[in-house]
Amino acid sequence: MPELPEVQTVVTTLRPLIVGRVIAGVNLLRTDIVRPGGVDLPSRLLGRRIRAVDRRGKRILITLDDRGRFYVHLGMTGQLTVESPEAAVRPHTHLVLEFGESACLRFRDPRRFGGVFWIGADSDAATGLGPEPLDLKPSDLATRLAKTRRAVKNALLDQRVVAGLGNIYVDEALFEARVHPLALACELTPEEVRRLNSAIKKVLRRAIRHRGSTLRDYMDAEGAAGEAQKLHRVYGSEGKPCRSCGSPVQRIVLGGRSTHFCPSCQMRARVRRAKRRLSGRAPGP
DNA sequence: GTCCATGTTCTTTA
DNA sequence: CTAAAGAACATGGA
Numbered sequence: 001m002p003e004l005p006e007v008q009t010v011v012t013t014l015r016p017l018i019v020g021r022v023i024a025g026v027n028l029l030r031t032d033i034v035r036p037g038g039v040d041l042p043s044r045l046l047g048r049r050i051r052a053v054d055r056r057g058k059r060i061l062i063t064l065d066d067r068g069r070f071y072v073h074l075g076m077t078g079q080l081t082v083e084s085p086e087a088a089v090r091p092h093t094h095l096v097l098e099f100g101e102s103a104c105l106r107f108r109d110p111r112r113f114g115g116v117f118w119i120g121a122d123s124d125a126a127t128g129l130g131p132e133p134l135d136l137k138p139s140d141l142a143t144r145l146a147k148t149r150r151a152v153k154n155a156l157l158d159q160r161v162v163a164g165l166g167n168i169y170v171d172e173a174l175f176e177a178r179v180h181p182l183a184l185a186c187e188l189t190p191e192e193v194r195r196l197n198s199a200i201k202k203v204l205r206r207a208i209r210h211r212g213s214t215l216r217d218y219m220d221a222e223g224a225a226g227e228a229q230k231l232h233r234v235y236g237s238e239g240k241p242c243r244s245c246g247s248p249v250q251r252i253v254l255g256g257r258s259t260h261f262c263p264s265c266q267m268r269a270r271v272r273r274a275k276r277r278l279s280g281r282a283p284g285p
Numbered sequence: 286g287t288c289c290a291t292g293t294t295c296t297t298t299a
Numbered sequence: 300c301t302a303a304a305g306a307a308c309a310t311g312g313a
Contacts, residue, residue, distance in 0.1 A: 002292085003291060006291075073292085073293085074291090074292090075291095075292055075293080076291060076292055076293095076309095077290090077309095077311090092310085110309080110310050110311070111292095111308085111309050111310050111311085112310080113293070113308070113309075114292085148303090149303085150303065150304095154303085154304090159292090159293085166291055167290090167291060212291095213291070214291095215290080215291065216290075216291080216311090216312085218291070235291090255303095255304075255305085256304090256305070256306085257290095257292095258290085
């Protein structure tokens with residue numbers, strides 16, 4: 001579930017609940033969710049006060065009062081919630097931080113694609129990540145896309161290109177920008193890159209305003225589901241009429257992932273030129 | 286039983 | 300050698 005809007009929503013709901021609190025107990029129920037493998041997480045957390053909660057890409061970064069840091073990655077099914085210690089511990093809960101009588105922080109993740117990553121005080125929390133899409137300038141995006149011959153959809157899913165997009169919001173952004181997912185990243189026109197840059201921000205901001213998309217597992221730190229799934233235009237809408245032109249939304253598999261788009265609104269530039277020729281209309285400027 | 290799933294990383298191929 | 304495609308990871312729901 002967790003792409004940038006979901007992770008941002010977890011961070012903003014989590015922050016006021018845990019910043020300033022002292023970790024009075026650590027219960028690590030599965031050690032293999034901690035990375036790197038050898039780190040003794042409980043001893044690094046016990047007795048520490050939480051100083052900050054931030055987001056970088058899809059990483060939830062937690063800073064302690066001794067400058068030690070770790071991040072939680074939610075993978076596909078991860079949840080990070082603040083609950084009463086009295087509340088039943090659900091299956092697949094892997095880590096619990098106790099703050100006292102009133103609250104505890106629980107990390108659960110059935111598929112275990114996520115994890116808890118200790119990074120210490122000095123190493124870079126953003127290693128392997130490209131820039132934040134909400135700060136991205138069209139020229140930055142253009143430079144990055146120009147470096148690869150992959151399909152633009154695959155390039156945008158690569159966290160080293162831009163950090164935070166996933167399968168849902170890439171499809172939504174490409175639709176908003178009217179760019180075909182199979183278009184080669186390095187062959188987009190400057191105008192298409194500009195539209196794509198704006199579309200990414202628009203789609204992400206709108207999803208954040210609606211507290212992220214809940215399709216199945218996603219919830220914020222208070223256990224609340226998001227509403228942004230109601231705004232999806234193409235994701236999960238195979239066969240439904242395009243909101244813009246009415247053509248059926250198509251689903252293809254790209255890089256092993258479902259990819260949804262409108263074949264009429266998101267025509268590849270080359271195909272669009274050919275169709276104009278066939279229909280005898282004058283070519284555009 | 287089958288297929289599918291909001292992600293990342295390791296392996297194989299070109 | 301590098302870039303890109305594919306497989307693998309683990310669990311649950313339709």
